[in-house]
Amino acid sequence: MNDSGRNILALDGPAGAGKSTVARRCAQALGVTMLDTGAMYRAVTIACLRAGVDLADAAACAGVGRSARIVLDQDGLVILDNSDVTAEIRTPEITGLVSTVSAHATVREIMVGHQRAWAEHHDGGVVEGRDIGTVVFPDARLKVFLVATSHERARRRLADENAAGRSVDLDDLIADIDRRDQIDSQRAASPLKPADDSVAIDTTGRNINDIVAQIVAAYQGRA
Ligand code: DC
Secondary structure, eight states: OOOTTTTEEEEEOSTTSSHHHHHHHHHHHHTOOEEEHHHHHHHHHHHHHHHTOOTTOHHHHHHHHHHOOEEEOTTSOEEETTEEOTTGGGSHHHHHHHHHHHTOHHHHHHHHHHHHHHHHHHTOEEEEESSIIIIIOTTOSEEEEEEOOHHHHHHHHHHHHHHTTOOOOHHHHHHHHHHHHHHHHHOSSSOSOOOTTOEEEEOTTOOHHHHHHHHHHHHHTTO
16 A cells, blocks of 8 residues: 555645644644645746746646756755745745646646655655645645635735735735635646545634644644
């Protein structure tokens, strides 16, 4: 039997549901490494822009994705072909374009290969994304699907944008979040949806420590 998911905690959910913070905190609590797969799709998007390919061209994007060297370290640094793109992957431009690139099945296949190789190399860990429990590790030990209201998610994004020195409008953020959710959940390739055997957690208004404790206990309970 394939047991590649033996040591995987899969964290999926829409943008702004709290995945990154929860993933980082769960990884710390469990003493394991974590992988932010959204950062990989963001880095590929930058690689495609740098290569000057049409982002709607699946084959061209896959060609770029195949040759791009993306390294994610545990301090959150994202390196693309030897250049540090940690800040650039979070810019509004990339946030607005990444859904187009990540919708290509050919690009996803390459990224999923890297994600499985990462898990094998680290003997598992916390992996966050959109399709981790449904496609990448369907046999994950625990699958969590995080949600929060669009208003709450936009409010969190607003705080991040302000912290990065950008001023944005809350209503624009809500509209952008709804637009991205729609693309991510309606695409043909690996749409965003909870795995049948996932545990759904609504993070709206909840204390992060409680959420982390709930997930860590559930994961350890399945050892
Ligand atoms: O989690 P994030 O906002 O950094 O993700 C960026 C984009 O990548 C988002 O539009 C959804 C996509 N994504 C995906 O399709 N599959 C994943 N496993 C992770 C992210």
